[in-house]
Amino acid sequence: MTESFFDRLGEKLTRKMAQGISRRSMIAKAxxxxxVTSSLPLLPVxxxxxxQTQPAAVSDxxxxxxxxxxxxxxxxxxxxxxxxxxxxxxGGVHTCPPGTQPSPVSWIGTCRxxxxxxSYVIAYRDCCGRTLCNSSPDCHCNTEDRELPVYRPxxxxxxxxxxxxxxxxxxxxxxxxxxxxx
Amino acid sequence: MTxxxxxxxxxxxxxxVSSPVLAADPTPVLQAEQSDVxxxxxxxxxxVFPYTKTTxxxxxxxxxxxxxxxxxxxxxxxxxxxxxRRRIYITETxxxxxxxxxxxxxxxxxxxxxxxxxxxxALPPRALVGRKxxxxxxxxxxxxxxxxxxxxxxxxxxxxxxxxxxxRTVDIPGxxxxxxxxxxxFSSLCGDGxxxxxxxxxDGKASVTHSKPFFSADGDPVYEQSLAERAKGxxxxxxxxxxxxKAHLGPQPVIEPAWxxxxxxxxxxxxTGVQELAWRPGGTQPFAMSYYNHHLFALMHTGTYWxxxxxxxxxxxxxxxxHRLVRRIDLPTPAKVVAVSQDQKPLLYANGENGNLMVIDxxxxxxxxxxxxxxGAMTVTPP
Numbered sequence: 001m002t003e004s005f006f007d008r009l010g011e012k013l014t015r016k017m018a019q020g021i022s023r024r025s026m027i028a029k030a031x032x033x034x035x036v037t038s039s040l041p042l043l044p045v046x047x048x049x050x051x052q053t054q055p056a057a058v059s060d061x062x063x064x065x066x067x068x069x070x071x072x073x074x075x076x077x078x079x080x081x082x083x084x085x086x087x088x089x090x091g092g093v094h095t096c097p098p099g100t101q102p103s104p105v106s107w108i109g110t111c112r113x114x115x116x117x118x119s120y121v122i123a124y125r126d127c128c129g130r131t132l133c134n135s136s137p138d139c140h141c142n143t144e145d146r147e148l149p150v151y152r153p154x155x156x157x158x159x160x161x162x163x164x165x166x167x168x169x170x171x172x173x174x175x176x177x178x179x180x181x182x
Numbered sequence: 183m184t185x186x187x188x189x190x191x192x193x194x195x196x197x198x199v200s201s202p203v204l205a206a207d208p209t210p211v212l213q214a215e216q217s218d219v220x221x222x223x224x225x226x227x228x229x230v231f232p233y234t235k236t237t238x239x240x241x242x243x244x245x246x247x248x249x250x251x252x253x254x255x256x257x258x259x260x261x262x263x264x265x266x267r268r269r270i271y272i273t274e275t276x277x278x279x280x281x282x283x284x285x286x287x288x289x290x291x292x293x294x295x296x297x298x299x300x301x302x303x304a305l306p307p308r309a310l311v312g313r314k315x316x317x318x319x320x321x322x323x324x325x326x327x328x329x330x331x332x333x334x335x336x337x338x339x340x341x342x343x344x345x346x347x348x349x350r351t352v353d354i355p356g357x358x359x360x361x362x363x364x365x366x367x368f369s370s371l372c373g374d375g376x377x378x379x380x381x382x383x384x385d386g387k388a389s390v391t392h393s394k395p396f397f398s399a400d401g402d403p404v405y406e407q408s409l410a411e412r413a414k415g416x417x418x419x420x421x422x423x424x425x426x427x428k429a430h431l432g433p434q435p436v437i438e439p440a441w442x443x444x445x446x447x448x449x450x451x452x453x454t455g456v457q458e459l460a461w462r463p464g465g466t467q468p469f470a471m472s473y474y475n476h477h478l479f480a481l482m483h484t485g486t487y488w489x490x491x492x493x494x495x496x497x498x499x500x501x502x503x504x505h506r507l508v509r510r511i512d513l514p515t516p517a518k519v520v521a522v523s524q525d526q527k528p529l530l531y532a533n534g535e536n537g538n539l540m541v542i543d544x545x546x547x548x549x550x551x552x553x554x555x556x557x558g559a560m561t562v563t564p565p
Contacts, residue, residue, distance in 0.1 A: 059456040060486050082312070105334070131281050132236070132257075144491045149406045150311055151358040151371045152399050153334060158312030158406075160258075163334055167282045168310060 061145050062112040070175075073141035077122050080109030080147045082157035083173035086127050088139035094176035096127035102174070103128055104164040108154055110146055110181045121178040128162035130171040222250060222295045225267040225564050227525035232539055233259075233313065233558035239272075240555065244529045244541050247551050251297050257558075258310055260318040262327070265412070265565050268294050271343070273318045273329055275308055289327065289341060306331055306339050306351055309358075312466065313560045314407050316359040321366065322412040326382060328360040328368045338368065340382050349386040354378050359406055363431045364415030371406070371419075375399050381433050391433050397421060402454050405463070405490070409471050409478075412565070418471065418478065418502065422490045423452045424463050426478070426502065443480060446500055447507040454487045464492040466559040467519040472528050476502045479530060481520045482510075493518045493535045499544075514540060514552045521561040533557035 065076035070093040071085055072078075077093065078085070090097035106125040113120060133139075148155040162168040228244040236257045241250040255261065259274045270292040278284040287305040292298065309317055309332035317330045320343065327341040331351065336358055340349040357372035367381040375395035382388050397404050402421045409418040410431075419427045424443035430436045442451035444461055452460035463469070465481040468490075472479075481494025493516035499508040511530070517540065519533035529550070530542040534557065541551040 057456045059488055061488070129281060142491055145488045147488070147491070148399060149358070149371065149403050150309075150332070151336075151356070151373045151406075152403070153332070153336075153358070156311075158314075159332065159334075160310040162310070167277065168285065169277060169281045170310075 058112065059145050061143055062114070065112070065114050067113065067115050071139060073138070073143060075175075076113050077111050077120075077175040077177065078141055079111035079143055079145040080107075080122070080155075080157055081124055081173055081175055082142045082147075083126065083140070083170070084133045084135055085139045085141060086133070086172040086174045088135035089127075089133035089172045091127060091172065091174065094125075094174050096174065097130075097133070097172065099130055100127040100171045101129045101165045101167070102126075103161040106161055106176075107157055107159065108178075109157075109175075119181040121181050123176045123178050124157060124161075125174050125176055126161040127171045127174060128165045129167040129169055131169060133172040135172075219296075220251075222297070225263070225294055227523050227564060228529050230521065230523070230529075230531050230539075230541075230561060230563055231261070231263070232519075232531070232533060232555065232561040233257075235556045235558070239562075242539070242555070244523065244531065244550075247541070247553060253292060253297060257313065258308075260313060260315070261562060262315075262318060262320050263294070263562060263564050264320065264324050265322065266324065267564050269300075270294050271318075271320070271327060273305070273308055275310060289329070291346070301346060303341065303346055303348070305329060305341075305348065306337075307333055308339075313558075314359075314467070315560070315562070316361065316406055316408070316410070319360050319362045319368070319410065320412070321362045321368070322364050322415070325365065326362075328362060330359055330370075332358070336370075338370065338380065340386075340388070342386075349382065350388060352380050352382075352388045352390070354380070354390075361408070361410040361417045361431060362412050362415075364413070367432070369417070369429075369431045369435060371404055371408075373399050377429075377431075377435055379431070379433050379435060389433070393435050393437070396427065396437050405468065407465075407467055407469060409469055411471070411473055413473065418469070420463065420469060420480075422462075423454055423487065424461075424480075425451075428502065441505045443482075443498065443500060446505050447498065447510075452487075456487050458486055459484060460486075461496075461498075462487075462489055462492075463494070464490050465494055465518040465520070466491065467521065467533075467561065468494065470520045470522040470530075470563075471502075472522050473524060474526055477508060478502050479520050479522055481517055481532070483516070491518075494520070494532075497530065497532065497542075509547075511542065511547065514538075514549055519557070519559065519561050521563050523563050524565060531561055531563070533559075533561055 071087040103126040106123040109122045150156045160170045230244045234240040239253040239255045262271045272290045289303040291300045309330045329339040331337040357370040357378040360368045369377045369379045375397045377393040379391045404419045417429045425440040427440045428438045468481045470479045478500040497511040515534035517532035521531040523529045528544045532540040537556045539555045539557045
């Protein structure tokens with residue numbers, strides 16, 4: 001990975017944010033969205049999408065979602081995940097399995113927690129550098145709440161997000177909580 | 183063993199060994215064989231190319247269900263069958279040491295009769311994204327191939343297929359996918375609801391235009407798997423809710439007013455409510471078209487908005503010129519992929535969620551086969 005990749009990514013997204021969001025609104029929303037972060041740096045791709053997140057009505061997925069078993073596709077944070085759950089592969093809901101690397105960038109969903117009825121921004125980060133995890137078919141998910149086509153890449157879950165790591169080979173996907181959506 | 187038993191046994195063995203010589207058996211002795219390799223006949227209209235497991239495209243004869251051959255293809259691959267049906271192109275990505283090492287992005291040309299890999303071309307890094315035809319396509323005369331790149335900046339690599347060389351890479355910021363024109367260019371869908379249109383001259387130079395927005399990427403996005411009719415340079419852009427917009431592609435695309443799949447079937451147009459139950463399109467390859475009569479086949483299910491990847495329980499056949507429903511076809515198994523042969527006695531194919539390939543005769547409406555083949559997220563038919 002070279003610096004030019006991050007430079008180009010940052011420039012593109014900064015420009016996109018500048019075009020679409022007022023500065024006051026962007027600072028206020030990005031501030032609240034960045035309350036909780038993982039140990040990884042949040043790249044602009046995440047901040048940009050989080051800032052645009054709107055409160056969501058209750059979807060079919062929301063109505064059926066459960067909050068007890070993160071190794072199932074209907075776990076509430078998995079409302080827009082496409083791939084194999086890392087919790088089925090030796091990792092966890094925000095943990096990559098041994099020997100893999102978390103992707104520096106991710107796609108973003110907004111999911112409703114059935115316990116507190118609040119919506120949260122979720123970073124769907126891929127774990128990379130090993131071939132596809134061989135887990136139970138029950139762990140292969142493809143949910144679609146607020147999932148947009150690849151021409152809106154920040155909200156698309158078909159992309160292999162292993163950009164920028166030492167290997168772009170996909171292994172599994174995590175669903176790290178970023179913060180409460182407004 | 184007693185002496186008597188030994189004598190009888192020896193006699194039986196002797197008779198058994200000598201009897202072929204004694205009997206006048208007319209059956210000739212089987213001859214040694216030479217190992218050889220099969221070749222395929224000219225590609226039939228009813229051949230079908232589903233992606234199977236995570237390793238291959240398996241070629242089936244839709245008329246009898248026989249496997250005809252295999253083309254290697256990982257989940258990252260895309261393929262195009264050329265209009266002459268003599269060449270098959272695969273775009274593929276691999277690493278020198280399986281999960282690490284040097285990355286190789288390649289365009290591979292296969293001979294459609296021998297299935298031999300004829301030549302390979304190194305490409306700039308392709309988009310690593312769920313399979314769909316719109317990641318890689320060619321123009322109608324087969325001069326140019328267009329390959330979608332995402333690094334994550336968006337671009338398209340233009341390949342001269344005759345010279346078999348990369349002509350150039352064209353940046354398409356904020357846009358994605360390729361919808362080929364009749365010749366000399368392609369259009370891409372953009373996040374602001376517009377099209378970016380790229381003309382590629384015979385000298386390889388590219389010129390880019392932008393259309394006005396004609397859909398809302400936030401409100402009701404156009405499916406990535408919208409259809410392109412190469413021979414005419416037309417596209418059929420279809421939104422998550424089921425609105426169809428025909429477009430004639432070029433430097434200045436002409437986009438016709440939207441019509442609703444549901445209204446064509448005598449139902450209210452579906453909206454975008456997350457609690458609004460309606461018949462809706464869905465799947466990983468939710469649309470196909472018979473280009474001889476321009477009938478659209480859409481995988482449909484009952485659901486709310488945000489069910490755009492949900493498997494269809496029916497295929498709706500729609501006349502895109504009259505904007506009316508022709509018929510609804512019940513599927514034996516919910517399906518995520520629909521495809522159709524391009525002859526005038528068409529077969530409909532559907533990849534079931536359970537890995538089955540369903541083959542339906544559209545003249546009789548009969549399900550010819552429903553067989554487990556580990557069918558995946560995409561199926562291609564000969565043009």
